[in-house]
Every structure is written in structure tokens, then in C-alpha cells.
Amino acid sequence: MPDDDRTTGRQPQPGEHASDAGRRRPYPAAYPRGGYGYRTTGRRGAAVPPELLEARPRQFNEFLLPAAVILAGVLIVVAFGLVISRAVRDDDTSAIPPVQPPALGDVPLNPPDQFPIPLPSASGSPSAPPSATASATPSRTTSKPPPRRTQPPQFAGSVTVARTGIPGQVDLSGEGSRDWVHWGQQSTFSLERKDGVFAILEGAPTAPRFRHGFSPQRFAWRGGSPVASSDGTPTGIRTCGDGNGFTLSAPASTSARTLKLYVGALGGRGKLTAKLSTGGPTATGSFENRGNNLATVAFVVTYRAPRNGKINLSWVTDDSFSSDCGGVALEAATLR
Numbered sequence: 001m002p003d004d005d006r007t008t009g010r011q012p013q014p015g016e017h018a019s020d021a022g023r024r025r026p027y028p029a030a031y032p033r034g035g036y037g038y039r040t041t042g043r044r045g046a047a048v049p050p051e052l053l054e055a056r057p058r059q060f061n062e063f064l065l066p067a068a069v070i071l072a073g074v075l076i077v078v079a080f081g082l083v084i085s086r087a088v089r090d091d092d093t094s095a096i097p098p099v100q101p102p103a104l105g106d107v108p109l110n111p112p113d114q115f116p117i118p119l120p121s122a123s124g125s126p127s128a129p130p131s132a133t134a135s136a137t138p139s140r141t142t143s144k145p146p147p148r149r150t151q152p153p154q155f156a157g158s159v160t161v162a163r164t165g166i167p168g169q170v171d172l173s174g175e176g177s178r179d180w181v182h183w184g185q186q187s188t189f190s191l192e193r194k195d196g197v198f199a200i201l202e203g204a205p206t207a208p209r210f211r212h213g214f215s216p217q218r219f220a221w222r223g224g225s226p227v228a229s230s231d232g233t234p235t236g237i238r239t240c241g242d243g244n245g246f247t248l249s250a251p252a253s254t255s256a257r258t259l260k261l262y263v264g265a266l267g268g269r270g271k272l273t274a275k276l277s278t279g280g281p282t283a284t285g286s287f288e289n290r291g292n293n294l295a296t297v298a299f300v301v302t303y304r305a306p307r308n309g310k311i312n313l314s315w316v317t318d319d320s321f322s323s324d325c326g327g328v329a330l331e332a333a334t335l336r
Contacts, residue, residue, distance in 0.1 A: 157252075157280030159303045159311070161272060163287065166262060166298045169232060172221040175260065176334030179250075182219055183330055184211045184235040185227055195225040200250050200259070200333050207244030212236055212329060214294055215264065219332050236332075238266065238294075240325035245270070245316025250335055252276055252305040258336050259303070263315055264296040264329035265289040267322030270315055274301045278309040290321050294329060 172180040179199035182192040188211040191202065218232030239245060250259050263270065269288035275281075289295040303311050320326035 155306045157276045157278055157303070157305045159274050159276060159281055159283040159301065161274055161283040161285040162300045162302075163285055164298050164300055166217050166296055168217055170217055170219050170262065170332065172219055172332055172334055173223055176336060178257075178335040180221065180332070180334045182221065182224075182230075182233070182235075182332045184213075184237040185230065185233050187211060188237060192221070192224050192227045192230070194221075195223050195228075199335055200248060203247030203249070205246075207239045207246075208241070210238050210240075210325075212238050212294065215296060215329075215331055216294070217262070217296060217331070219262070236264070236329050238264070238325075238327060238329035239317065240320065240327040242317055242320050245314060245328055246330045248313045248315075248333065249310045250313075252278070252303060252309045252311045254305060254307065256302060256304040257311075259301045259311065259313070260334045261299045261301065261313065261315070262296065262331040262333065263287065263299065264294045264331065265327075266294045266329060267292060267324065267326030268320040268328060269318045270328035271318040272299050273314045274303065275312055276303060276305050276309055277312060278305045278307055280306070286318065288319075292322070292324075296329075296331065 172182060173194065176194065179197045180194050181200045181202075183202075184190060185192050188209055189205075193200070213233075213235045215234040215236050218234055220230050220232045222229045224230070237246075248261070250257070261272070263272070265287050266289060269286060272285040272287075274283045283301070285299050287295075287297045287299075301311065301313065305311075315328055315330060317327040
């Protein structure tokens with residue numbers, strides 16, 4: 001700190017003790033200061049320009065420029081908001097098509113499917129008392145819906161097979177009102193039948209085939225072809241071995257029909273299978289003879305089809321008990 005009259009080294013003043021000469025004298029309690037914080041009195045007062053020490057009022061231009069800048073910013077923001085709002089409103093209006101009023105000729109003044117609604121008369125009728133109105137109004141009853149009718153299952157056809165004995169004399173023409181056939185009267189592959197009718201048909205032979213003449217019954221007919229008549233013949237055909245047999249077919253319709261098949265077995269067991277060509281159930285029957293002589297039986301096949309078709313039959317050797325041509329035989333058939 002620079003030396004002055006308040007610091008050590010100062011010459012003692014008259015009447016002042018020498019020990020007090022080195023002590024620092026305190027500053028005055030306060031020095032008067034100017035308007036800008038500068039001291040204006042004292043030994044160390046700074047030289048300040050007089051124009052700074054004089055208090056002066058601020059000019060109007062100092063407030064005008066900031067206010068103008070703020071106002072310009074506000075106007076820019078408002079203008080930008082108006083532009084954005086108008087653009088959004090124009091987009092919404094263009095997205096929704098304007099509603100076109102209907103043409104005058106498109107809307108009839110009185111559509112034909114509408115009837116005029118009568119309006120009540122101006123003079124109202126006197127209302128009935130509450131008791132009469134209540135009695136006239138029927139009470140609501142909850143009615144159950146009618147039971148739903150279920151369709152019956154579609155008829156698939158029916159086939160039954162029954163086994164029966166054979167009388168000693170069989171009249172084929174009297175029994176077969178629709179058709180009749182006989183096998184083996186002339187030869188192994190001969191077929192005698194009702195003249196001009198071909199309802200009962202035999203399938204193609206696929207097994208060994210033999211003519212026999214030892215049936216215990218006699219088969220007679222009239223009006224046949226190629227043999228016109230017979231008073232009674234014991235002839236027929238037969239086959240040997242497991243799985244070998246004969247196949248036949250006859251017409252089927254929605255009316256019930258009966259086909260009677262005259263067959264036999266010799267040293268074997270035969271199986272009859274009957275099935276409609278239209279589908280449906282299958283019926284079977286069997287006949288067995290372990291002896292060495294031909295035994296005969298008749299199968300009565302009753303059938304009805306859901307529509308026109310055929311009844312298919314197979315009579316085959318299910319089991320052969322003899323090594324000497326054990327198998328089944330076929331004599332005649334009738335259809336009514």
C-alpha cells in the first residue's frame with residue numbers, strides 16, 4: 001500500500017506522540033459519493049467526468065425499439081397461425097364431397113308402394129273408462145315355437161334272404177310272372193328261358209362248369225326259348241373248388257320284387273350274397289351238404305331299391321369238403 005499521511009513513516013504532528021506516528025489512522029466514517037458510485041471528495045477521489053455524475057432522464061427511443069421488435073414477432077406468429085388454420089380447413093372441406101340434392105324426377109311425390117295414412121278426426125271420440133280398456137286388452141301369453149320338423153332319413157334300399165325247401169315239381173312259367181330261367185337242359189352252357197324276356201341274366205363264367213342230371217326235383221315250363229316247353233327235367237350245372245361259383249343279376253326298382261333261386265351243394269358249403277347296385281344293405285345266406293349226393297334248396301330274395309338299378313347275386317363255394325369236385329350247383333330262377 002503506498003505511504004501517505006495515514007501510514008507508517010509519516011512524520012509526527014505537533015502534539016502527537018512518536019509511538020502514534022506509525023499507527024494507521026482510520027478512514028473517515030463516510031465519504032460523500034456521486035450518483036454513479038464514485039467518490040467526489042477526499043484525498044483519493046477519482047476524476048469522473050461531470051456528465052456522468054449528473055443524473056439525466058432516459059430517452060423515449062430507448063423503449064421504442066424493443067417494443068417494436070416484440071410487436072413484429074407477435075404479428076408474425078399470428079399470421080403464421082392463420083395461414084395454417086386456413087390450409088387445414090380447406091383440406092377438410094375438399095375431403096368431404098358436397099351433398100347433391102336429388103333430382104326432381106328421381107323422387108316420386110306419391111310412391112306406388114305407400115298408402116295414405118288416415119288422420120284422426122278433429123272431434124275426438126270419448127275415451128273408454130280405464131276398467132273397460134283394461135278388460136278389452138287381451139293379456140300377453142308367451143307361446144312356444146312349433147316343434148321343428150326333421151326330415152326322415154333317405155331310404156337306402158332293402159334286401160332280405162330267406163331259405164326254403166323245394167317241392168318235387170316246380171312250374172317255372174307259372175311262378176316267374178316277370179321272368180324265369182333254367183340251366184343245363186341241353187348242354188353245359190345251355191340256358192332255357194321265358195321267350196322274349198331277358199330280365200334274369202347270368203354273369204360271365206369264370207369257374208369250371210359241368211352239366212348234371214341228378215337233381216331230386218323236376219323243373220317244368222311252357223312258352224320258353226330255345227326249348228318251348230318241358231314236363232320236368234332234373235338237369236342243372238355245377239362247379240368245384242373253394243371260391244368257384246355263379247353270378248346273376250335282375251332289375252331293381254322302387255317297387256318290391258322277389259327273386260327265387262334254386263341251388264344245390266355236393267360235398268361243400270355254398271354262400272349266397274345279394275346286394276343292390278344302388279348301395280344299401282347286403283343280405284347273405286348259406287347251405288351246406290357234406291354228403292356225396294346232390295342236395296337242393298331255394299333262396300327267396302326280396303328287395304326294393306331307392307331308384308332304378310339292379311340286384312346282384314353270387315352263389316359260390318365257401319368251403320369244399322370233398323377232393324372229388326366238392327362244390328355248389330345251380331338249377332333255375334324265377335322273378336315276380
